[in-house]
Every structure is written in C-alpha cells, then in structure tokens.
Amino acid sequence: MAAKTFTRDEVAKNNNEDSLWIIIDSKVYDLTDFAAAHPGGEHVLKQVAGKDATRDFYQMHRHEVLTKYADLVIGAIEGEKPKIITRQPGELDVTPYAEPAWLRKPFKNPYYNDSHFKLQKEVRKFVDEVVKPEALRIEDSGEHPTQEFWDKLYQSGLGPMRLGPGKHLYGRKLFADIKPEEFNYFHELVVAQEFSLTRGRACDDAFGGGTIIGLPPVLNFCKNEALKKQVIEEVLTGKTRIALAITEAFAGSDVAGLRTTAVKTPDGKHYIVNGTKKWITNGTFSNWFTVGVNTGKGLSVLLIPRGEGVETTQIKTSYSSAAGTAYITFDNVKVPVENLLGQENKGIHVILSNFNHERWVMCAGITRAQRNVITECMKWCNQRLVFGKPLISQPVIRQKIARMLSLNEACQNWLEHITYQMCHMSYQQQAIHLAGPIGLLKNFITRASTEIADQSVQIFGGRGITKTGMGSLIESFNRCYKFDSILGGSEEILADLAVRQAFKNFPKAML
Numbered sequence: 001m002a003a004k005t006f007t008r009d010e011v012a013k014n015n016n017e018d019s020l021w022i023i024i025d026s027k028v029y030d031l032t033d034f035a036a037a038h039p040g041g042e043h044v045l046k047q048v049a050g051k052d053a054t055r056d057f058y059q060m061h062r063h064e065v066l067t068k069y070a071d072l073v074i075g076a077i078e079g080e081k082p083k084i085i086t087r088q089p090g091e092l093d094v095t096p097y098a099e100p101a102w103l104r105k106p107f108k109n110p111y112y113n114d115s116h117f118k119l120q121k122e123v124r125k126f127v128d129e130v131v132k133p134e135a136l137r138i139e140d141s142g143e144h145p146t147q148e149f150w151d152k153l154y155q156s157g158l159g160p161m162r163l164g165p166g167k168h169l170y171g172r173k174l175f176a177d178i179k180p181e182e183f184n185y186f187h188e189l190v191v192a193q194e195f196s197l198t199r200g201r202a203c204d205d206a207f208g209g210g211t212i213i214g215l216p217p218v219l220n221f222c223k224n225e226a227l228k229k230q231v232i233e234e235v236l237t238g239k240t241r242i243a244l245a246i247t248e249a250f251a252g253s254d255v256a257g258l259r260t261t262a263v264k265t266p267d268g269k270h271y272i273v274n275g276t277k278k279w280i281t282n283g284t285f286s287n288w289f290t291v292g293v294n295t296g297k298g299l300s301v302l303l304i305p306r307g308e309g310v311e312t313t314q315i316k317t318s319y320s321s322a323a324g325t326a327y328i329t330f331d332n333v334k335v336p337v338e339n340l341l342g343q344e345n346k347g348i349h350v351i352l353s354n355f356n357h358e359r360w361v362m363c364a365g366i367t368r369a370q371r372n373v374i375t376e377c378m379k380w381c382n383q384r385l386v387f388g389k390p391l392i393s394q395p396v397i398r399q400k401i402a403r404m405l406s407l408n409e410a411c412q413n414w415l416e417h418i419t420y421q422m423c424h425m426s427y428q429q430q431a432i433h434l435a436g437p438i439g440l441l442k443n444f445i446t447r448a449s450t451e452i453a454d455q456s457v458q459i460f461g462g463r464g465i466t467k468t469g470m471g472s473l474i475e476s477f478n479r480c481y482k483f484d485s486i487l488g489g490s491e492e493i494l495a496d497l498a499v500r501q502a503f504k505n506f507p508k509a510m511l
C-alpha cells in the first residue's frame with residue numbers, strides 16, 4: 001500500500017517533463033525519470049501528464065507491467081481505493097470461464113474431492129511464486145532451468161507427482177501432504193494443468209517434460225534393480241534428468257522404422273549402439289536417455305547414460321530452446337546388456353505402453369493452455385476500445401468467444417471422463433481399452449487448439465503476432481500449438497489408430 005496520499009489537483013500540477021506524474025487505478029506514478037526510457041516513447045506519457053491514465057494504460061499493457069515497475073509508485077489518491085483486481089499468488093482467476101468448471105462456484109463435480117482442491121490451491125501458489133518467474137527468465141534467454149529450481153521442485157515433493165500415480169510415490173513426502181496411496185490420476189491432472197499456466201509450451205516442457213515420458217519405462221521395465229534404484233533416486237530428487245529418445249529423422253510416428261542399431265558384442269555382455277535421434281525434449285541437458293533401438297529382429301529399449309560416444313546438439317524449433325530439444329548421435333556407444341528395458345526385440349510393448357499416458361498428459365496441458373488463451377481474449381475484449389466501444393460489444397467477437405469456449409469446455413469434460421476411466425482400470429486394461437479413445441481425444445483437442453489459435457489472433461490483431469506486450473501469450477500459443485498436433489503421435493496417426501482399434505472389435509454378428 002502506498003504510504004503518501006495526494007489530491008487529484010496536486011497530481012494535475014505535475015504535468016510536464018520536469019515533473020511527470022500520472023494516476024493509474026488510484027495510484028500515483030512519478031514517470032519523470034522513466035519517460036525517456038519508456039518503450040512506448042516519451043510523447044505518449046507527456047500527453048497524459050498530470051491526468052488519470054488508467055484507461056490508456058490498460059489499452060496498451062498487461063497488468064503485470066505495473067508489478068514490474070512498482071517502484072515508480074509514489075503514493076495514492078486521497079480517499080480512493082484501487083478498482084482493478086490484482087490476482088495474488090495462489091488465487092483463482094475471477095474472469096468468467098477462466099477456471100475449469102470444478103473450480104467455479106456454485107458448480108458441483110463428480111470427480112474431485114477435498115484433497116484435489118487443496119492440491120490445486122497449493123500448486124497454483126507454487127506455480128505463481130516459483131515456476132512462473134523461472135519461466136519468464138528462461139523463455140526468452142533459452143537457458144535451462146537452474147539446479148536451484150530443480151531442488152525447489154523436488155524438495156517440495158511435486159516433482160515425482162508429475163509422473164502420475166504409482167509405486168514411485170510410496171515412501172515419499174508429497175506436496176500438499178497428499179498421501180501416496182490416495183494420489184490418483186485426478187491429482188496428476190491438477191498438477192499437469194496448473195503447470196501449463198506458465199508462460200508457454202516450451203517452459204512447461206523445460207520443467208521436466210523429458211522425465212514424465214522418459215522415466216516410466218525405467219520404473220516399469222528395468223530388471224536391473226540396482227540401476228533402477230540409482231536412476232529413480234537421482235531423477236526423482238532432481239539431481240539428474242532423463243529424456244525419452246525414440247523419434248529419428250528417418251522415423252517419426254512410424255516407430256517401427258527406427259534405424260538406430262544396437263548390436264551385441266561377441267561376449268554377449270554389451271550392445272554397441274549407433275544412430276541418431278531427433279526432436280528429443282530435454283535432450284541437451286539430460287543425463288540419461290531411454291532409447292528405442294533396432295536389435296535386428298525387432299525394437300528394443302535401452303537405458304543409456306550420457307558418456308563416451310553420446311553427443312547432443314540443440315535443435316532450433318518454433319519454441320524456446322529452454323526445453324532443450326536435441327539432435328542426438330550415438331557413435332559406437334557401449335551399453336551393458338543389463339540396461340535393456342523389457343525384452344529384447346519386444347520393445348514395442350515398452351514404447352506403446354508409455355504412449356497412452358504421454359498423450360493424456362499432453363491433452364491435460366493443452367486443454368488448460370487453451371483456456372488461458374481464451375481468458376486472455378476475454379480480458380482483452382473487455383478492456384480494448386474500438387470505435388469508442390469495448391471490443392466485446394461487437395457481435396462477431398462474441399461469436400468467436402462462444403466458439404472457443406464451447407470447444408474448450410468439450411475438451412475439458414471429455415478429458416475428465418477419460419481420466420475417470422483411467423482411475424478405474426489397471427495399466428494393462430488402459431492399454432487395451434483406452435489407446436483408441438485417448439487417440440481420439442488428443443486429435444480432437446489439437447484440432448480445437450488450431451481453431452482457438454486462429455480465432456485468438458484475429459481478436460488480438462497485430463498484438464497477437466507480437467512477442468512482447470498485451471498479446472504475448474497469444475503469440476506464444478500460435479507459435480507452439482502445432483507441437484501437440486505432432487508430438488506423441490500426429491493427429492492423423494491417432495485418428496487412424498482409434499478407428500482401426502474400433503474396427504478390430506467389430507462384432508462378426510453384425511455383418
């Protein structure tokens with residue numbers, strides 16, 4: 001709270017470049033020294049010197065600009081209170097539809113209980129206070145998260161929860177005091193969706209995307225207990241990182257076509273691995289790689305540590321280098337046979353069993369990111385004046401908002417329905433019954449993203465294609481939404497998988 005108070009007449013006297021004050025939402029800002037450095041220029045500030053510039057300010061800036069420049073505040077207007085709501089860390093966003101229905105009053109829900117509500121509240125605070133500042137730091141710089149960040153993530157107990165329910169949680173103190181045995185896929189959904197509220201897709205991946213997909217094969221298929229223990233302990237305490245390395249320049253969604261080879265040495269003790277991997281999330285900063293290889297009679301999966309013969313280089317993609325997307329070369333890498341995950345030549349089961357969960361995690365993140373984009377649009381339409389009226393007064397804009405909201409509500413509701421099925425099926429049953437439905441879901445969600453990305457940029461205009469300022473989230477979403485249409489199985493592959501699976505079970509009696 002600003003200590004000093006002024007009358008509006010007093011502020012009005014500071015109306016020139018020697019003393020340039022303005023009022024924004026009842027607070028008084030002294031911009032005399034700042035004016036020359038103002039990214040929007042000195043001239044615009046002089047035009048509002050001594051005046052209330054609240055409306056002008058919110059036409060041009062995101063609210064967080066005021067938080068960043070809080071030291072320009074010299075006081076407040078006597079007897080006036082701020083009208084603009086500043087969301088505090090951990091708080092829900094009160095914009096209509098900004099939160100999924102289960103968090104909106106007075107809606108009821110059949111899926112989430114008190115522990116989910118408690119978890120959501122505390123993760124939101126952690127994301128606001130710890131994750132978002134790190135996201136802001138790394139998104140533009142392209143740097144990787146610091147070790148200090150990893151320590152905070154894992155010491156809080158949140159890190160292992162990002163991998164979902166399972167034995168890896170037992171014996172650990174989890175975030176928000178959630179008991180490992182009560183942790184279900186809805187808890188994981190909460191964590192995944194809250195993490196996707198960071199600045200963009202790249203940051204969400206940077207904060208452990210590789211671990212979410214790279215560690216489960218070790219958890220589920222590593223027969224070497226000592227190695228398994230070592231990797232799990234290292235990764236789940238934030239000391240090292242792991243990446244899933246399946247795709248190649250030669251084979252994307254077509255995993256059967258992998259060309260990286262693993263040939264056994266004559267003494268049968270090692271594999272010699274040669275080949276390349278492409279688009280490997282977190283690859284540039286991972287210490288371990290869960291790698292799909294061709295072992296002659298089929299696919300196998302090997303756990304390979306970073307070491308001699310393993311080289312990673314950054315691939316420059318549409319999103320930030322913070323995610324560490326790598327091109328990897330394996331050059332005569334000697335890997336002990338004990339590092340085989342699952343059975344030799346039957347690695348396709350390891351890879352496929354991982355896919356359902358990976359795709360579901362992606363669905364969770366994208367759906368929440370879509371809602372974030374729609375909220376930005378709604379806020380913008382409310383504050384932006386066009387032809388002297390708020391943008392939302394235009395019927396064509398309301399049609400766009402309605403379409404985006406309907407798509408996103410459908411995505412969230414379908415996602416929760418699938419999550420409920422996951423809670424009531426074994427991993428094995430999920431593999432049999434949910435591969436098709438999750439494929440359809442991901443296909444639907446990414447098609448919805450395509451439309452939401454398109455509409456949002458139409459609403460924001462030039463700001464939607466500008467990296468800084470009001471439309472920065474829209475620009476980032478438009479740059480990155482395609483990742484989800486391709487990663488983890490392209491839209492076309494997933495639609496095809498779903499329909500092929502459905503027809504596999506077509507009852508003969510119906511012919």
Ligand code: HEM
Pocket residue numbers: 022024029031038039040041044045048053056057060061062065066069072468469470
């Ligand atoms: C506390 C007062 C202010 C601060 C700290 C501030 C800060 C900034 C910053 C950081 C930007 C870069 C874009 C962004 O990150 O959003 C910017 C742009 C701009 N500002 Fe300000 N500003 C202030 C007040 C104002 C006022 C009162 C006006 C208009 C009367 C104004 C007009 C502009 C314009 C026209 C731009 C360029 C926008 C664009 O490129 O779309 N600013 N300002």
